Amino acid sequence: xxxxxxxxxxxxxxxxxxxxxxxxxxxxxxxxxxxxxxxxxxxxxxxxxxxxxxxxxxxxxxxxxxxxxxxxxxxxxxxxxxxxxxxxxxxxxxxxxxxxxxxxxxxxxxxxxxxxxxxxxxxxxxxxxxxxxxxxxxxxxxxxxxxxxxxxxxxxxxxxxxxxxxxxxxxxxxxxxxxxxxxxxxxxxxxxxxxxxxxxxxxxxxxxxxxxxxxxxxxxxxxxxxxxxxxxxxxxxxxxxxxxxxxxxxxxxxxxxxxxxxxxxxxxxxxxxxxxxxxxxxxxxxxxxxxxxxxxxxxxxxxxxxxxxxxxxxxxxxxxxxxxxxxxxxxxxxxxxxxxxxxxxxxxxxxx
Amino acid sequence: xxxxxxxxxxxxxxxxxxxxxxxxxxxxxxxxxxxxxxxxxxxxxxxxxxxxxxxxxxxxxxxxxxxxxxxxxxxxxxxxxxxxxxxxxxxxxxxxxxxxxxxxxxxxxxxxxxxxxxxxxxxxxxxxxxxxxxxxxxxxxxxxxxxxxxxxxxxxxxxxxxxxxxxxxxxxxxxxxxxxxxxxxxxxxxxxxxxxxxxxxxxxxxxxxxxxxxxxxxxxxxxxxxxxxxxxxxxxxxxxxxxx
Numbered sequence: 001x002x003x004x005x006x007x008x009x010x011x012x013x014x015x016x017x018x019x020x021x022x023x024x025x026x027x028x029x030x031x032x033x034x035x036x037x038x039x040x041x042x043x044x045x046x047x048x049x050x051x052x053x054x055x056x057x058x059x060x061x062x063x064x065x066x067x068x069x070x071x072x073x074x075x076x077x078x079x080x081x082x083x084x085x086x087x088x089x090x091x092x093x094x095x096x097x098x099x100x101x102x103x104x105x106x107x108x109x110x111x112x113x114x115x116x117x118x119x120x121x122x123x124x125x126x127x128x129x130x131x132x133x134x135x136x137x138x139x140x141x142x143x144x145x146x147x148x149x150x151x152x153x154x155x156x157x158x159x160x161x162x163x164x165x166x167x168x169x170x171x172x173x174x175x176x177x178x179x180x181x182x183x184x185x186x187x188x189x190x191x192x193x194x195x196x197x198x199x200x201x202x203x204x205x206x207x208x209x210x211x212x213x214x215x216x217x218x219x220x221x222x223x224x225x226x227x228x229x230x231x232x233x234x235x236x237x238x239x240x241x242x243x244x245x246x247x248x249x250x251x252x253x254x255x256x257x258x259x260x261x262x263x264x265x266x267x268x269x270x271x272x273x274x275x276x277x278x279x280x281x282x283x284x285x286x287x288x289x290x291x292x293x294x295x296x297x298x299x300x301x302x303x304x305x306x307x308x309x310x311x312x313x314x315x316x317x318x319x320x321x322x323x324x325x326x327x328x329x330x331x332x333x334x335x336x337x338x339x340x341x342x343x344x345x346x347x348x349x350x351x352x
Numbered sequence: 353x354x355x356x357x358x359x360x361x362x363x364x365x366x367x368x369x370x371x372x373x374x375x376x377x378x379x380x381x382x383x384x385x386x387x388x389x390x391x392x393x394x395x396x397x398x399x400x401x402x403x404x405x406x407x408x409x410x411x412x413x414x415x416x417x418x419x420x421x422x423x424x425x426x427x428x429x430x431x432x433x434x435x436x437x438x439x440x441x442x443x444x445x446x447x448x449x450x451x452x453x454x455x456x457x458x459x460x461x462x463x464x465x466x467x468x469x470x471x472x473x474x475x476x477x478x479x480x481x482x483x484x485x486x487x488x489x490x491x492x493x494x495x496x497x498x499x500x501x502x503x504x505x506x507x508x509x510x511x512x513x514x515x516x517x518x519x520x521x522x523x524x525x526x527x528x529x530x531x532x533x534x535x536x537x538x539x540x541x542x543x544x545x546x547x548x549x550x551x552x553x554x555x556x557x558x559x560x561x562x563x564x565x566x567x568x569x570x571x572x573x574x575x576x577x578x579x580x581x582x583x584x585x586x587x588x589x590x591x592x593x594x595x596x
Contacts, residue, residue, distance in 0.1 A: 149578050159584040218561055225557040226550055229432055234553050235545035239585040241557065242537055242564035246582075249565035253572040260477040260569055308569040309477065312484050313491075314558040 110347045114233055115173030117224050118164050119346040121237070123180035124220055125161035128213050129154050130179050131188055140195055140206035145254060150210060153247045157217075160240045167236060176352035182344045191335060194324040201297040201332075205323035208300035211251045212321045212337055218244035220339045222314045245314070252308040256301040261309045297325065303332065436495060436549040443543050444496045444552050450539055450592070451489035451559075452504030453512060454532050458482035460517040461525055468522030474573055478529065481566065485536075488559045495552050508592060526574050533567035536560070538590040545588070 110116070132150045135141045141150070165175035195205045221241030225234045253260065300306060303322040318336035326332045346352045436444055458481040465479045493500040512535070513520075513528040520528065540560035547553050564586070572578070 152579060152582060155580065156582075156584040163585070222557045222561050225544070226554045229430070231432075231545050231547060231553070234557070235541060235588075238541055238544055238557050238560055239587070241561055242541070242586045243584060245561040245564040246568035246578075249568035250572060250578045253569055258473055260473045260573075261480055308572075309562060309565050312487050312562065314561040316558075 108349075110345075110349075112227065112342070112345060114229055115168055115171050116345050116347055117227055118168040118171060118233075119173060119176040119348070119352055120180065120340050120344070121221065121224065121240075122161050122164040122168065122176040123178065123346045123352050124183070124217060124340060125157045125164065126176075127179040127184055127188065128217055129157045129161075130184070131192070131213055132157075132210060134192055135195075135206045135210055138196065140202050141210065142203065143207075146207065146210070146251070149247075149250055149254065153214065156243055156247070160243075163236070163240070167233070173348060176346050178352050180340065180344060180346060180352075183340065186344075187335065187337065191321065191323060194333060198323070198325045200325050201323065204297060204300035204303070207251075207255055208304040208306060208321060208323060211248060211255065211300075211306050212304070212319050214244055214248040214251060215319050216337050216339065218242075218248060219314065219316055219319070223316050223339045249308040252306050252310075256306045256308075259301075259307055262305070262307050262311065432550050433548055434550050436497075436547075436552050440547050440549045440552055441496060443547050444492055444549075445501045447540060447543055447556060448489050448492040448496060449501050449503075449505050450508060450536065451485045451492060452501070453506075453508035453514075454504075454536060455482050455485040455489060456504050456509050457512045457514045457517065457532060458485060458529070460514060461529070464517070468525055470522055474526075477569065477573075478525065481529065484562075484566075491555055491559075492552075495549075495555055511592065523574065526570050530567055530570035530574070533563050533570060535590050535592050536563045537567060537586055538588045539592055541586050541588040542591040 132154050136147055136150060141147060165177065168175040191209060195202055195209065198205060218241050221237040221244060224237050225241075228234050228237060304320070316339065318338050320334055320336050322332050322334045324333040458478075462479050462482050465475055468475075468478075470478060489504075512532045516528065517525070537560055540556045540563070544553055544556055544560070547556065568578070
């Protein structure tokens with residue numbers, strides 16, 4: 001085994017200095033000769049050669065069009081590499097956004113407890129009072145018998161709201177004293193507006209709306225039974241919900257005494273079997289006028305399911321309400337009324 | 353106990369709801385479910401550990417018949433049991449016994465449905481009541497599970513006027529049927545205040561709200577006005593069960 005060299009031996013020059021100097025002088029000569037040739041070439045290009053040749057020579061054989069092509073290839077290659085690349089962390093469900101993306105504040109996680117349900121129940125009772133009063137005071141309902149029972153209903157709704165407000169306070173919450181503004185603005189106000197602007201169907205629509213609100217109220221209290229934490233609160237809910245059911249039945253008997261119960265096989269919403277009567281002007285004109293269409297508005301009991309006992313068990317499904325005058329195609333507006341849920345509860349931090 | 357024949361003479365104005373039940377001897381009957389034997393051991397879930405603090409939350413007396421105080425409870429973070437507890441079974445069984453008895457009474461009405469002079473709408477409605485109450489009993493039996501009470505109570509059926517049906521007139525049938533429905537509404541309301549199971553409570557609520565509509569419809573068919581005398585809330589005072 002050879003002995004290890006000392007540090008001095010490792011750093012020592014092991015080739016000839018004369019040979020190094022000879023090679024350096026040879027490189028200098030070659031460099032000078034090459035520079036001379038390049039100088040001749042450049043002189044030729046700038047003084048005698050045409051512009052295309054000059055550009056091609058100076059840019060390494062790439063003309064202007066080729067430069068654009070090269071740029072395109074570069075961009076495409078960058079895209080391919082970016083798509084195939086694994087270096088960046090993978091991002092999913094990210095939409096491309098032009099400019100500064102808006103900043104959204106995450107919705108607070110609101111618990112749905114007894115207090116929220118009681119506040120929502122209170123707000124709905126107050127909302128129904130508002131709607132019934134609107135229907136009466138604007139003359140949308142002018143049948144004295146119906147007005148009389150709606151007044152009784154409203155007295156009951158006021159008592160219900162007060163009872164739920166007391167229950168809210170007893171459970172440690174802040175009682176709701178107003179209407180359910182979310183449901184009113186998004187659902188009920190547009191219906192009222194349509195009824196107000198539909199003189200042809202107004203009376204029938206208003207009756208159907210009043211009935212639907214009583215249906216909705218009863219269904220809401222029934223629905224809340226599944227969510228209340230205490231049997232005593234469930235009992236309170238149905239001590240009110242059953243009365244709302246009575247309201248709906250009383251109104252239904254007034255509006256539709258011919259059908260008190262929906263047979264099980266015919267519980268689906270009624271479907272029009274005949275097209276609405278349409279009258280078209282008979283004389284042809286050179287300038288075609290818009291066709292005059294007259295449509296008979298069916299009674300509320302035909303357009304809507306208004307029956308004293310509509311099902312064997314209390315339904316929690318949507319309550320379809322058809323109202324308003326038909327459009328050009330003869331179609332009337334139908335809105336499905338649904339019991340309050342996550343987006344219409346009156347949470348503890350909401351003004352009510 | 354008065355029967356349907358003694359409750360109302362033809363031509364007299366129909367009595368109030370409470371009056372009907374009083375005439376039937378059902379008014380104020382206490383809810384006693386002990387007579388219903390829970391013949392199967394509890395599909396027992398752990399009893400609910402929540403404690404209900406009941407108190408009275410005043411209701412505004414808008415009717416001449418003052419509504420009962422609404423009970424309230426403090427909220428809790430303990431989720432109520434979904435399936436019936438051991439303590440729930442007698443209560444669910446009592447509800448089923450009541451519904452079977454009501455179905456029995458109405459089956460006797462249905463047998464004579466053409467004799468009462470009802471119009472088509474009333475005939476369809478009254479004639480369907482037996483099947484409806486039987487459906488309620490079936491669903492309650494399904495929630496109860498194996499060992500559910502098999503038959504209705506003869507005592508309740510008698511109280512509901514089963515024997516009087518044989519000689520009842522059309523108006524008397526309507527009056528008696530209303531009494532049955534009023535008792536059903538109150539019975540289920542009282543059960544709702546005691547049953548812990550969410551599944552059972554949800555079913556009973558869906559039954560009770562329709563039975564309230566039955567009662568209101570029967571009152572309307574007797575031309576009973578729905579006015580300020582109508583109670584604003586159900587009070588459960590007319591609840592009955594097999595032990596009553």
